[in-house]
Amino acid sequence: MDHFTFLVAAYAAIFVVIFLYVLFVWRRQSALEAELREMEARLKELIESPRSDEELPSRHP
Amino acid sequence: MSSMVRKGLGYLSLALMFVAIFMVFDWVPTEAEQGIAQRIFYFHVPCAWVAFAAFGIVALAGILYLWLGERMWDDLGYAAAEIGMVFCTLVLLTGSLWAKPIWGVWWTWDSRLTTTFILWLMYGGYLLLRSSADDSPQVARFAAVVGIVAALDVPVVIVSVRLWRTIHPAVLITKTGEHGLEDPRMVVALLVSLAAFTIFFVWLLTLRFAQLRARTRLHRMGQEIALAEMRAGDR
Numbered sequence: 001m002d003h004f005t006f007l008v009a010a011y012a013a014i015f016v017v018i019f020l021y022v023l024f025v026w027r028r029q030s031a032l033e034a035e036l037r038e039m040e041a042r043l044k045e046l047i048e049s050p051r052s053d054e055e056l057p058s059r060h061p
Numbered sequence: 062m063s064s065m066v067r068k069g070l071g072y073l074s075l076a077l078m079f080v081a082i083f084m085v086f087d088w089v090p091t092e093a094e095q096g097i098a099q100r101i102f103y104f105h106v107p108c109a110w111v112a113f114a115a116f117g118i119v120a121l122a123g124i125l126y127l128w129l130g131e132r133m134w135d136d137l138g139y140a141a142a143e144i145g146m147v148f149c150t151l152v153l154l155t156g157s158l159w160a161k162p163i164w165g166v167w168w169t170w171d172s173r174l175t176t177t178f179i180l181w182l183m184y185g186g187y188l189l190l191r192s193s194a195d196d197s198p199q200v201a202r203f204a205a206v207v208g209i210v211a212a213l214d215v216p217v218v219i220v221s222v223r224l225w226r227t228i229h230p231a232v233l234i235t236k237t238g239e240h241g242l243e244d245p246r247m248v249v250a251l252l253v254s255l256a257a258f259t260i261f262f263v264w265l266l267t268l269r270f271a272q273l274r275a276r277t278r279l280h281r282m283g284q285e286i287a288l289a290e291m292r293a294g295d296r
Contacts, residue, residue, distance in 0.1 A: 002162075003096050003097045003098040003162045004097055006098050006101070006158050006159070006161060006162045007097055007098055007100055007101055009158050010101040010104070010105070010154070010155045010158040010159065011082075011085075011101075011104065013151070013154045013155060013158065014104055014108070014151055014154075014155060017147060017150065017151055017154070018147070018151075021144075021147045021265075022265075025265070025268060025269060025272070028272055029272060032272060032275055032276060032279070035276075035279055035283075036275075036279060039279060039282055039283060039286065042286050042290070043286055046286065046289055046290060046293065049293060
């Protein structure tokens with residue numbers, strides 16, 4: 001292999017590794033957003049359930 | 062940091078990366094001794110700089126976590142360790158691809174290479190610990206200690222070319238106290254690359270840190286909701 005091949009390989013390695021890490025961060029962001037949606041749904045269910053209504057203090061006496 | 066500022070940093074680092082690539086492949090003169098392979102240097106050094114800065118932040122965040130006990134510092138250390146590991150891997154990869162055409166070998170147990178490899182192994186251990194153990198304060202405390210101890214290797218890597226016999230060039234500051242770059246264009250290209258990588262690092266760190274903070278808050282919220290669900294189920 002000539003020197004130019006090593007040069008291109010080094011720069012390609014840098015961009016491939018950086019791209020893979022950014023992809024990993026992006027996927028984590030999507031997973032986090034899904035977790036947030038799930039938690040919002042659970043919270044909504046808890047607030048709307050009749051049992052919890054009895055437990056929760058009323059805001060309008 | 063607001064999302065607008067973070068976006069701006071991302072675009073700025075991308076633009077500077079393109080300028081740096083143009084400089085490396087089209088603008089800087091070819092080094093007389095090593096030829097075209099020496100151009101690996103312009104991204105190899107910034108990768109090392111980002112890795113060292115990231116590991117420095119891990120140590121600082123570890124000290125602050127042990128001192129103040131606030132979860133925020135643990136999240137910052139974790140984010141910095143992850144990014145430092147990515148760039149330390151790149152240092153070893155690009156170094157190997159530079160060594161083969163110049164030294165004739167992919168790897169040699171030279172002082173700088175060996176100390177960098179030890180650094181990589183130690184932070185690899187740190188990340189393994191974080192990914193395999195739970196998020197308890199005990200694990201965070203242990204990780205903080207590992208992060209601080211591992212960072213002690215960073216100054217050893219830097220001074221290794223002066224302490225021991227080595228074939229690794231001391232390009233930035235030679236033994237005579239000057240820099241080893243023969244043409245001013247080489248210095249400019251290196252500075253542009255350093256700026257691009259530093260801004261990219263700040264962008265990545267703030268992004269990953271914000272994610273880890275959000276994850277911590279979500280877990281706490283999840284625990285509180287589970288507790289409320291259990292109470293509601295009991296009654």
